[in-house]
Amino acid sequence: MDKKTFNIILTGVGGQGIITLLQIIDEAALVEGLEVKSSELHGLSQRGGSVEAHVRFGKKVFSPMVSTGKADLIIAMEALEALRESVKAGKQTKILVNEYFLPFLNSLPKEEILKQLKETKKNFYLIPASQDCKEKLQNEIVCTAYLLGYAVGKKLMPLKKESVMQAMKNMIPQKYLDLNIKAFELGHGN
Amino acid sequence: MKKVLLGNEAIVRGALAAGVSFVSGYPGCPSAEIGDEFGKIAEANGVYAEYSTNEKVALEAAIGASFSGLKSLVNMKSFGINVCSDSLLPLAYTGTKAPMVIFVGDDPSCWSSAQSEQDSRGYAYLSHIPFLEPSSPQECYDFTKLGFEISEKFNIPVILRVTTRVAHQRAIVNFEERVKSEVKGEFIRNPHQFSTMPPRVMEMKGELLEKLKKIEIFAEKSKVNFIINKSASSKLGVITSGISYMHTLEAFEEMGIQLPVLRLGFFYPLPRKKIAEFMKGKKNILVAEELNSYLEKEIKAIANDMGIKVKIFGKDILPEIGELNTDKILSATAKIIGKKITTFKVKQINLPRRTARLCEGCPYWHVFPVLKRIAPEGTVFGGDIGCNMIGALPPHNLYDYLFDMGAGLGISHGVKKSTSQKVITIMGDGTFFHSGIAPLINSVYNKSNPLVIILDNRITAMTGHQPNPGMGKNLMGKDAPELSIEEIVKACGVKNLKVLDPINMPEFENTVKEFLGKEEVSVIICKRICALLARRQAKK
Ligand SMILES: Cc1ncc(C[n+]2csc(CCOP(=O)(O)OP(=O)(O)O)c2C)c(N)n1
Numbered sequence: 001m002d003k004k005t006f007n008i009i010l011t012g013v014g015g016q017g018i019i020t021l022l023q024i025i026d027e028a029a030l031v032e033g034l035e036v037k038s039s040e041l042h043g044l045s046q047r048g049g050s051v052e053a054h055v056r057f058g059k060k061v062f063s064p065m066v067s068t069g070k071a072d073l074i075i076a077m078e079a080l081e082a083l084r085e086s087v088k089a090g091k092q093t094k095i096l097v098n099e100y101f102l103p104f105l106n107s108l109p110k111e112e113i114l115k116q117l118k119e120t121k122k123n124f125y126l127i128p129a130s131q132d133c134k135e136k137l138q139n140e141i142v143c144t145a146y147l148l149g150y151a152v153g154k155k156l157m158p159l160k161k162e163s164v165m166q167a168m169k170n171m172i173p174q175k176y177l178d179l180n181i182k183a184f185e186l187g188h189g190n
Numbered sequence: 191m192k193k194v195l196l197g198n199e200a201i202v203r204g205a206l207a208a209g210v211s212f213v214s215g216y217p218g219c220p221s222a223e224i225g226d227e228f229g230k231i232a233e234a235n236g237v238y239a240e241y242s243t244n245e246k247v248a249l250e251a252a253i254g255a256s257f258s259g260l261k262s263l264v265n266m267k268s269f270g271i272n273v274c275s276d277s278l279l280p281l282a283y284t285g286t287k288a289p290m291v292i293f294v295g296d297d298p299s300c301w302s303s304a305q306s307e308q309d310s311r312g313y314a315y316l317s318h319i320p321f322l323e324p325s326s327p328q329e330c331y332d333f334t335k336l337g338f339e340i341s342e343k344f345n346i347p348v349i350l351r352v353t354t355r356v357a358h359q360r361a362i363v364n365f366e367e368r369v370k371s372e373v374k375g376e377f378i379r380n381p382h383q384f385s386t387m388p389p390r391v392m393e394m395k396g397e398l399l400e401k402l403k404k405i406e407i408f409a410e411k412s413k414v415n416f417i418i419n420k421s422a423s424s425k426l427g428v429i430t431s432g433i434s435y436m437h438t439l440e441a442f443e444e445m446g447i448q449l450p451v452l453r454l455g456f457f458y459p460l461p462r463k464k465i466a467e468f469m470k471g472k473k474n475i476l477v478a479e480e481l482n483s484y485l486e487k488e489i490k491a492i493a494n495d496m497g498i499k500v501k502i503f504g505k506d507i508l509p510e511i512g513e514l515n516t517d518k519i520l521s522a523t524a525k526i527i528g529k530k531i532t533t534f535k536v537k538q539i540n541l542p543r544r545t546a547r548l549c550e551g552c553p554y555w556h557v558f559p560v561l562k563r564i565a566p567e568g569t570v571f572g573g574d575i576g577c578n579m580i581g582a583l584p585p586h587n588l589y590d591y592l593f594d595m596g597a598g599l600g601i602s603h604g605v606k607k608s609t610s611q612k613v614i615t616i617m618g619d620g621t622f623f624h625s626g627i628a629p630l631i632n633s634v635y636n637k638s639n640p641l642v643i644i645l646d647n648r649i650t651a652m653t654g655h656q657p658n659p660g661m662g663k664n665l666m667g668k669d670a671p672e673l674s675i676e677e678i679v680k681a682c683g684v685k686n687l688k689v690l691d692p693i694n695m696p697e698f699e700n701t702v703k704e705f706l707g708k709e710e711v712s713v714i715i716c717k718r719i720c721a722l723l724a725r726r727q728a729k730k
């Protein structure tokens with residue numbers, strides 16, 4: 001990759017597996033010999049509220065956090081959270097959105113969320129990761145690996161497929177590895 | 191070894207590399223990964239690890255270990271230091287025998303803290319204990335080792351003050367393998383050192399202050415207080431610490447400038463000479479510190495004492511509330527050096543807030559709505575710390591006050607004594623063992639009659655599902671005596687007591703109604719396992 005640091009924001013709802021996704025990206029960057037820093041939240045913030053984690057990699061990284069407007073890629077695990085984060089997307093920011101809705105009290109209807117997403121005129125990639133995983137793999141949770149596969153396949157993220165595969169092997173317990181690799185391939189080929 | 195580690199994992203590695211043999215603590219955010227990790231690996235590494243009943247007890251356990259010759263690590267979140275402070279202050283006086291490092295995790299911006307945006311650095315002044323502040327996971331590792339070194343050299347505990355953005359930061363860390371250390375110590379009698387009693391206690395204070403002078407000399411030479419970009423322009427110099435150092439460098443990178451920076455790894459004692467040297471000849475100084483203005487005040491005093499003419503900026507251009515970030519430091523720097531910057535404008539959109547919520551199937555879903563429905567008009571509700579805090583949020587909006595662990599019942603007693611209103615007060619099982627028993631005894635002894643609901647979900651849930659004394663397991667996964675909350679409540683003299691499963695609604699409702707009419711304090715123990723824990727156990 002070139003000199004510039006690559007900035008990713010991961011967003012979604014506590015409990016959606018954001019930290020696992022972050023760990024795989026971190027590890028893949030390490031495999032590629034890059035410097036990497038990331039920042040995550042635990043505790044109360046993980047109890048079903050909105051969560052945001054940051055990953056930065058490149059030749060030299062100082063702060064573990066992405067400055068407002070400086071993200072190259074936002075991966076949103078949920079549509080309303082994508083909309084919430086979209087206000088911090090700059091011109092260069094690509095937003096990969098899992099077309100998935102976790103409603104809550106006073107939440108917006110699906111159609112409204114999709115409409116508002118379109119209205120922001122930001123650079124969205126809306127994909128049915130959860131749905132695809134549920135249909136083809138009978139497991140929604142692995143949509144994180146699916147999204148990662150998609151991001152790598154479409155070159156939304158400057159990490160090689162092999163590095164990410166290696167990272168998954170290093171980070172994911174044997175029991176769940178196969179399923180995650182399948183989800184990754186599914187997203188990658190999409 | 192080289193791996194991506196979480197700041198807290200790096201602390202564990204650092205302690206292992208320093209030869210730690212005794213680990214005690216109490217879970218919280220952002221510290222729990224330390225205790226949790228030791229729970230998993232302690233046995234294989236010949237280390238003893240426990241979650242104690244609270245932070246005060248945890249510190250005392252480590253003091254015992256230290257006096258017996260074992261290297262110890264204590265771990266807690268910010269608020270834990272309040273709880274253990276009563277033992278912390280005399281510990282500074284006695285000093286340690288074997289080295290001790292105390293980890294305190296602060297949480298600027300209150301990402302996972304309800305009660306206050308605490309800046310624990312203030313305890314340095316109260317206790318006279320050295321404070322170190324790492325800026326990265328690598329420094330978490332290095333500073334833990336350094337902490338043990340300083341503690342060994344000066345026979346004083348060392349506090350590692352780490353914030354969320356460092357403790358929960360992942361980065362590449364170079365580390366070494368574990369160093370074997372003592373497993374069994376020996377307590378050798380030495381009341382001269384270990385007992386604080388007048389007149390000796392005053393002498394000990396003198397010894398402590400002497401030690402601090404030596405530690406300050408050590409700090410002056412220490413590599414953890416360093417200067418970068420020394421030769422660069424002297425219009426402005428930045429003095430910073432912790433994560434703010436990283437944000438400062440990032441801000442410089444974004445602005446394409448290089449200004450001199452003094453990074454302080456020691457918060458206490460400060461290398462006063464080094465700070466003075468750094469300030470000399472500069473026109474402006476920016477103190478980039480998070481939360482309180484401790485450094486700024488010290489630095490202003492140093493400039494004043496040493497007659498250094500320099501303009502010092504701090505909380506006048508950086509916020510005292512909330513964590514700092516690159517953007518905030520960038521605009522403060524730009525303001526001082528008069529550089530025009532374009533900031534990214536966030537277009538506000540109005541979206542419904544997604545707050546924390548109870549998990550699906552959480553036992554508390556069976557408790558909060560019932561209480562709300564059947565409590566008579568005007569009933570006062572006391573909340574406490576844990577997943578039950580979520581009862582303060584919509585759709586429950588239950589609580590009238592929410593403080594710190596165990597405080598719900600303590601305050602409820604006062605309300606009950608002062609009014610003729612009904613009071614219902616809630617606490618978790620973990621909190622009961624941590625600090626709920628003393629206020630219960632107070633209610634019995636001083637005769638008030640709140641209705642206490644103990645939510646016994648069989649675990650300390652909010653902080654990541656840690657064991658507590660009511661579960662029959664300890665941190666290292668071994669069988670432990672299962673303390674019965676019911677028996678303890680009885681022994682405290684509570685007459686009106688019922689243990690029930692809240693899913694049995696009529697029984698719960700009737701008991702609440704009955705107990706609200708009692709003249710003495712009453713307790714309902716709602717016993718039903720945390721749904722998340724149950725699902726996890728089913729998976730295994
Ligand atoms: C002095 C202090 N130590 C630690 C914490 C961190 N903390 C927040 S919630 C909580 C768990 C309380 O457990 P429990 O009472 O069992 O409630 P649950 O989460 O299971 O509902 C702890 C330890 C704190 N807030 N204050």
Ligand code: SF4
Pocket residue numbers: 547548549551552553554577647651652720721722723
């Ligand atoms: S973790 Fe357990 S106690 Fe906490 S909200 Fe979820 S089910 Fe309830």
